[in-house]
């Protein structure tokens with residue numbers, strides 16, 4: 001890691017929970033964007049954004065997938081905001097063993113928002129017409145840190161789950177087959 | 179690979195507890211698309227007229243639409259189809275929300291339920307894992323509570339639940355099936371209750387594939403915007419500035435309840451507020467002395483609109499979440515406000531209370547309020563007395579609450595009322611029949627019109643969906659007086675085939691439409707609903723929303739492209755109409771087989787001024803001829819054969835219905 005200060009574009013999605021109508025269009029669009037080929041299949045369960053919904057309590061929180069975590073938090077926290085109760089993990093974006101949010105439904109591999117890489121405006125923002133999600137870019141001075149790619153995140157999860165030896169063996173076996 | 183659809187039905191036999199995943203024939207998609215159309219085909223094939231609606235052999239079908247699970251915005255309306263115990267005829271109703279798309283992601287296009295469970299159960303679906311679970315602990319709970327309890331029990335907040343309330347359990351004909359903030363009406367809940375099925379809870383995590391990804395998504399992305407910007411779609415009633423038309427023209431139950439007709443004012447509309455002032459009394463120490471002081475305080479609590487909420491993948495916000503005084507939160511289903519206008523009370527809190535009561539019991543707002551006002555009219559006429567209505571409250575709201583409870587629990591007079599107004603009138607006798615305004619034994623939207631309106635009459639009398647609000651919507655209800663505005667309307671009217679534009683241009687206020695136009699309009703209106711219900715598009719974005727402003731986001735001329743891009747099925751406007759025609763013929767044939775005749779095709783009593791029986795018959799003749807039916811209203815052999823329904827023709831001939 002270099003530790004050198006660098007100018008960096010920070011992409012930001014602003015969330016206004018008051019404007020969210022709970023339509024989950026963001027989930028649909030995100031899952032389609034990441035299908036291959038693009039938009040060939042749809043599945044909100046694969047989306048990297050999920051709307052935490054509790055209708056009777058009027059709770060609507062669009063939440064984007066953050067880092068993978070190997071272990072769940074020790075202890076929980078709950079929030080009460082303007083008279084509304086938010087469940088323990090409502091605002092936590094982690095792909096975490098305590099819940100099935102932000103995991104590929106089949107493999108269980110973690111999902112993480114990639115800000116739709118090449119797209120000018122992230123897809124979830126594009127389809128969110130009620131304006132709960134808006135997009136901003138700004139410049140910031142930052143320490144230059146390498147960001148782990150998708151393969152790295154996936155591998156990390158496999159390492160946590162199965163241990164290094166098993167992953168190594170499987171890798172060796174599979175690459176021989178190729 | 180099958181696009182847009184899963185290619186599987188879930189067959190559930192409640193008697194034996196048997197569950198099967200059954201592959202469906204791909205050819206059927208080209209013939210019926212899916213949704214309600216596919217359900218009608220199942221009902222034709224598997225529920226012959228000998229089967230009583232309360233028989234275990236009756237089917238209850240939950241259909242996701244063909245486009246559910248694709249990115250097509252607003253494709254989320256689930257259809258529930260069965261044979262109605264109230265009418266002994268085909269019934270289909272639907273709810274929007276999230277259920278259909280979730281079902282598709284679980285890997286099924288439909289759930290087909292047969293048999294009866296010996297004890298209350300609910301169906302839990304998680305992809306390939308499907309089980310019937312005990313529902314004894316859910317008995318008597320409202321649909322919303324049931325949904326919350328099941329989510330808790332299964333530790334899965336993302337379950338989508340459709341459930342019945344107390345009314346459905348008690349086999350009340352006005353029972354709804356509720357899901358999230360919406361419900362299916364016209365009595366489908368009674369069959370679910372009869373089958374002992376309290377709820378269905380589904381969670382799906384599978385992909386839905388589409389045929390032409392990039393093109394489809396581009397269109398969908400533009401459609402989100404179109405729907406969001408279009409003021410004429412969604413529950414326009416909810417945001418409309420002036421409801422005086424509805425309040426004036428819909429026979430208000432409020433009249434019979436002692437409510438005020440024509441109470442609607444602009445100020446009321448703007449505020450739509452419930453304010454409760456209550457006296458609170460408490461004690462406090464007076465000046466640190468030993469004296470306790472009594473303190474009286476007026477506490478004001480006001481209703482608040484929390485937010486408008488949408489359905490799956492739709493940018494409209496038809497469902498108002500409101501806070502009511504007394505720590506209560508409440509969802510207005512879309513079009514609740516119509517029922518609200520029907521209840522028509524000057525005191526708005528009562529209207530909410532009435533709606534809330536119906537939602538808690540799982541009662542259909544429209545049919546139930548009609549049963550309530552029917553009972554009150556009978557009491558006024560001396561047909562119902564204190565003997566049938568013991569301890570009847572003196573005030574309107576009290577009476578409404580009293581009757582709702584009786585109906586939902588089928589106690590006392592409620593037992594007759596819970597069979598629907600028509601059968602109740604027959605059971606009560608003593609001239610009660612004169613107060614019945616049903617058509618084909620089912621309650622109708624109680625409009626009061628000055629004169630016979632040709633398309634209205636035809637839709638009331640012949641409608642496959644048995645309710646005018648499920649049929650009307652593509653052709654405007656009223657002409658435009660100003661010629662320039664009229665021309666501008668037509669110029670922008672992409673939804674309409676050319677001939678409708680000409681009829682509309684020539685339509686002057688106060689004038690009747692020509693008969694040939696009226697039959698075509700009634701047909702087109704119904705066809706568009708049929709198309710929506712096959713693909714699962716919300717009618718508030720499509721078939722119901724052309725009548726005001728003429729610019730529904732979806733219509734005859736753009737729907738086919740969405741279907742083609744999603745499914746790979748080549749389809750144009752003509753093809754879509756042909757499929758709708760086929761599906762509607764099946765419904766017609768099911769009902770003909772169950773005994774509907776020309777004599778049943780009437781206007782509700784009191785729909786319009788002085789009766790014009792001859793004109794009505796002339797209209798029916800013209801409509802039957804237009805649809806390719808014989809003089810009895812049965813589809814002719816050529817019509818059936820022409821749409822590939824030879825098997826229907828043969829069956830009808832064998833039964834002597836088609837001569």
Ligand code: SF4
Nearest residue numbers: 020021023024026128
């Ligand atoms: S698209 Fe926007 S409004 Fe809809 S659920 Fe997502 S964040 Fe909420």
Ligand code: SF4
Nearest residue numbers: 030113115116122124
């Ligand atoms: S920014 Fe892109 S990847 Fe991230 S949640 Fe939105 S759509 Fe998904």
Ligand code: SF4
Nearest residue numbers: 412488489492496716
């Ligand atoms: S138009 Fe309204 S009722 Fe229809 S799907 Fe959209 S939000 Fe739901």
